[in-house]
Amino acid sequence: MARRPSLKWPLIIKPLIFHLLALLIAFFALLMVLVRADSGGYYTIQTFAPIAVNAVQRDDQGRLYVQPTPEFTEALKAAPDAWFIAQDQQGHHVTYGNVPQVYASLVGGLASIPYGDLRGREKTDGLAAAVRQHSGPAGRLTIMAHGEVDTLTWMMALAAHVITLPIFLMLALVTLIVTPIIVKRALAGVERTAREAREISASRRGIRLTETAVPVEIVPLVTAVNEALDRLDEGHERQRRFIAAAAHELRTPIAILKVKIDAADESTSRSLAVEVARLATLAEQLLDLHRLDDDGHKETINLARLAKRVAADLAPLLIQSGRTVAVAVEPHAPVLGETGAIERVISNLVLNAAEHGGRHVIVRVQDTCIEVEDDGPGIPASERERVFEPFQRLRPRQTGAGLGLNLVKQVIDRHGGHVTILDAPDGGALIRIELPPHPGVTSKVNTLAEG
Structure with missing residues (x-):
């Protein structure tokens, strides 16, 4: 990576x-x-002056004299021709070494020259000197010293x-x-833009990244992302309008066809009722895709009552095709959600169970869970994730559009629930839906019938 x-x-x-x-x-x-x-010329290295001051002592009469220190002795090895003149504020002075004649007149008058640098023409002429004021054992002294010399470049x-x-x-x-x-x-604005980008999803469109909060150099990138989001929203809106229009256009001829088939006397014509019902289901599923993008009104749902109503609506169709549906109600609790969406979820699961080989379908309600069980061939474990994808069929020649389970998963995800496919005790498939409990209900509501 x-x-x-x-x-x-x-x-x-x-x-x-x-x-x-x-x-x-x-x-x-x-x-x-x-x-x-x-x-041009040579300068004396200034480190010699403080060393020389530390070698100057004062006797009992206040006179100055030189008492070489180890450091002073070491400095003389590098500059054997070193010399200095030291003077205090009272005019006492002391000299060491061979003071050049041109500087002899300064002995006793250094107090008026607190600072200075003098160069020598040659390295060995002894004329390079530095005048400084330093404090030592004899007090504060003005010292004119010549030690080791070097050129200005160094x-x-x-x-x-x-x-x-x-x-x-x-x-x-x-x-x-x-x-x-x-x-x-x-880059604080970039972090804010990143947080805004994380909030964008299929269900939360229309959000745009703030361009004024980011540096000028990053504005073109943010602008390009916003333009891309505009294009995606436009394409999504066109797709929604197409699905809604197609579903509505399908519902009318299907309804007319269903009425004509129900009124027919021939058994062959009446046998087409199942196929017409399948077309009606497909139209409703397309409408469900359209409805998923709209946040519906959420209300308290009694799952047992809703499951019974769905089973009652589907029973004539299933009985006509040689199948049965039953509802088993156990202690359950209310949930918060969109009644129409949850109703379509149960309907899709029942029809899916009937269409895929189940002769007997059981809808079980327990706590905040709904289980739809059938006695068909079941769903292999390797296919249980794939069947939730849109337009996926378990078998190539199977009837249906492959939208039912995909719609179920999308609706339950929007409700904060979870869908699981298990093996039924009798070998068929068992699809379990777990919904979060109603936030306003603190204790379980036990009902065996209408709740």
Whole structure:
């Protein structure tokens, strides 16, 4: 399975890499400018001045003297020709090493020069010096020191790295913390659009995704989805109108044909009543497909009374074809639903049982369940999911349009129930419908007859 791309890489990691490259290029360019702007010469490395201050001590009379420390001794190994002049605020001073003659006049006058950098022409002429103020064992001192020297290029490169590293770390930290928050807020509209898309279904059409809540870059996608939904709704509406019109057109000639057959004397003509009834059922099933899209009025349903009414309506037709139907009522409870839809469900199940080999059909009502049992050949376990698909027949030459069980499942699903196909005790098929209990009824209603 291909890994789905994430916005984390293009919105966080890539900008971070480009920021780093931009910083490196900018500081490298700045370094080159500083090097070219420099007039040349050598600088003393400034770390020697604080080391020298720590080596200056004060005696009991307040005079300054040099007491080399281990750190000072180590620094002299790198710069054997090091020297310095140190002076306090009272004018006391001390020197160390070979102070160049040009700087001798500054002895005793350093207090007026708190900061400065002097270059040397050559690396070994000893003229490169730094003037700084530092605190040490002898107090705060102004020190002019010459230690290890180097060119400006090395100093600038070091300074560039010292400056670049914390800036890059701060930039990386801000990018890693702030960018996900910014991205999440920017895509909040996309999450809202996703929630709207999840609400779209065959029974909830007309919903459109909000285009104003998403970023401009995603608007074309949302617009295209809305246009596609418009086309789907238009096609669905055309299909609904066709089914409704076809079913209504079929009902009239079927009704006329049924009346003529019922009035006929010939047994052959009267035997066509079953086929006419089948056509009438098909027309009603097509109308049921049309009705599924309309939310009907829900009311309290007494399943026992409804099952008896359906059985009474279908009994003459079934008896005429040599079949029987019976209703067994056990303790049951009312349910909330569309009476007409549940009535058509029971009718479809009874007719389906009669058409598929059942000679004796039993409708059983128990609790909030309805079971329709027959003594036919049954439905193989491997086919029990497929028979709920539209226009599916268990056997190729079987009568019927293959819509009955599909309509049953759609209606029960809309009512929040569940349909199960089981084996009947006598080897036939048993279709069980489980409906949710009435939300306004807290205790079971026990009825054995009319409820």
